[in-house]
Each structure stands twice: as C-alpha cells, then as structure tokens.
Amino acid sequence: DTGVSQDPRHKITKRGQNVTFRCDPISEHNRLYWYRQTLGQGPEFLTYFQNEAQLEKSRLLSDRFSAERPKGSFSTLEIQRTEQGDSAMYLCASSPPLGRDGYTFGSGTRLTVV
Amino acid sequence: EDQVTQSPEALRLQEGESSSLNCSYTVSGLRGLFWYRQDPGKGPEFLFTLYSAGEEKEKERLKATLTKKESFLHITAPKPEDSATYLCAAESNFGNEKLTFGTGTRLTIIP
Numbered sequence: 391d392t393g394v395s396q397d398p399r400h401k402i403t404k405r406g407q408n409v410t411f412r413c414d415p416i417s418e419h420n421r422l423y424w425y426r427q428t429l430g431q432g433p434e435f436l437t438y439f440q441n442e443a444q445l446e447k448s449r450l451l452s453d454r455f456s457a458e459r460p461k462g463s464f465s466t467l468e469i470q471r472t473e474q475g476d477s478a479m480y481l482c483a484s485s486p487p488l489g490r491d492g493y494t495f496g497s498g499t500r501l502t503v504v
Numbered sequence: 505e506d507q508v509t510q511s512p513e514a515l516r517l518q519e520g521e522s523s524s525l526n527c528s529y530t531v532s533g534l535r536g537l538f539w540y541r542q543d544p545g546k547g548p549e550f551l552f553t554l555y556s557a558g559e560e561k562e563k564e565r566l567k568a569t570l571t572k573k574e575s576f577l578h579i580t581a582p583k584p585e586d587s588a589t590y591l592c593a594a595e596s597n598f599g600n601e602k603l604t605f606g607t608g609t610r611l612t613i614i615p
Contacts, residue, residue: 432508433593
C-alpha cells in the first residue's frame with residue numbers, strides 16, 4: 391500500500407480555466423476527505439465522502455467547486471472558472487471504517503492561478 | 505463555531521532544549537484532539553489522537569497531553585530532524601468527522 395496518492399502534484403492555470411484533481415485513497419479506506427490549505431494556515435475542511443456518498447460540504451465549497459467519488463474508490467475535485475483566490479494546496483485524506491486514529495493525508499496538489 | 509488556537513506561531517530552540525507547544529480548543533463536545541506534523545510541501549503526518557482529559561500519549565521525543573480546554577505537545581531534547589510545523593486539530597461529536605485545524609506552530613531546532 392503506497393498511501394494516499396494525489397495527481398497532479400502541481401498545477402498552474404490561467405484565471406477562468408477549469409481544473410480537476412484526482413485522489414486515490416488507501417484501498418481499504420471507505421472515508422475520503424478534501425481539505426484546502428493556504429500559506430501559513432491550517433487545512434480547512436471542504437467535503438467528506440463515505441463510500442460514494444457525499445455526506446458533508448463546507449460553506450467554503452462554492453458552486454464552482456464539485457467533488458465526486460463515483461464508485462467509492464478514487465475521488466475528483468473540480469474547480470470551474472478558477473479565480474486567483476483559489477490558489478492553495480488541495481489535500482486529500484482517507485480513513486478506514488470506524489477509524490479513530492486520524493486520517494492519512496496525501497502530499498497534496500499545489501494550485502497556482504495566474 | 506468550533507475554534508482551535510495554537511501558540512506560539514513560531515519557536516526556535518537549540519538542539520537538546522526541551523519545550524512545549526500549546527493548543528487551545530473550543531468545540532461542541534470533543535470527540536478527539538489530533539496532532540499532526542507537516543514538512544514543507546507535504547501533507548500532514550499523523551502523530552497522536554487524544555480522546556479524554558488526562559490522557560497522555562508518547563512517541564520518541566514527543567508527548568501529547570489533554571485537558572478540558574487545551575492540549576500540549578511536549579518536545580524533550582529535540583533534534584534538528586524534529587524541525588517542522590506542528591498542527592493541532594479538533595473533531596466535534598456534531599461535526600460529521602470534520603477536523604478543525606489550528607494555524608500551526610513552526611518549530612526550528614538549531615544544531
């Protein structure tokens with residue numbers, strides 16, 4: 391098991407373009423989370439999946455953001471019409487059923503909107 | 505609204521100089537208090553979970569403790585490889601597994 395994988399590691403895009411990130415969680419983990427982290431801040435919760443069901447969404451997740459986890463395995467996070475304020479590290483994490491010992495985070499996707 | 509505050513923002517220590525990091529939390533029914541370590545350009549790495557006041561956990565030079573209002577991460581005789589940002593996060597019983605993070609303490613250990 392190689393841990394939580396995120397792709398791409400870095401993405402530079404022009405303002406107004408759409409971007410999509412992928413997260414592959416640890417295989418036995420049915421819970422998957424997306425967080426966003428800006429420089430000097432702690433991660434902020436965006437959304438949470440249990441299997442394929444999206445159970446929680448933050449107010450931070452505007453209608454330009456959409457996340458999916460079609461078969462309860464990998465997940466995608468899409469940002470439409472990117473803005474400069476979307477520049478951040480997007481972190482994915484996963485945890486097993488009934489897991490209480492913290493999530494396992496991926497290394498993140500660094501998005502820069504120019 | 506759940507809040508987590510960490511202090512200090514940054515801390516520089518000589519190698520071998522022990523110290524403590526503070527995490528104060530305001531959460532509606534604490535389900536768990538988490539400590540993570542984050543190196544530059546990487547995702548947070550899980551260190552500890554604490555569930556109830558009075559609980560303590562240790563790992564190498566690190567020890568985490570929990571009271572009803574705050575948690576401490578004690579670092580004993582640190583080494584340069586302990587340099588990182590240490591993040592504290594709280595999970596509420598009512599938050600549907602959402603973690604609320606503090607802004608972290610950036611720790612630098614000078615050889």
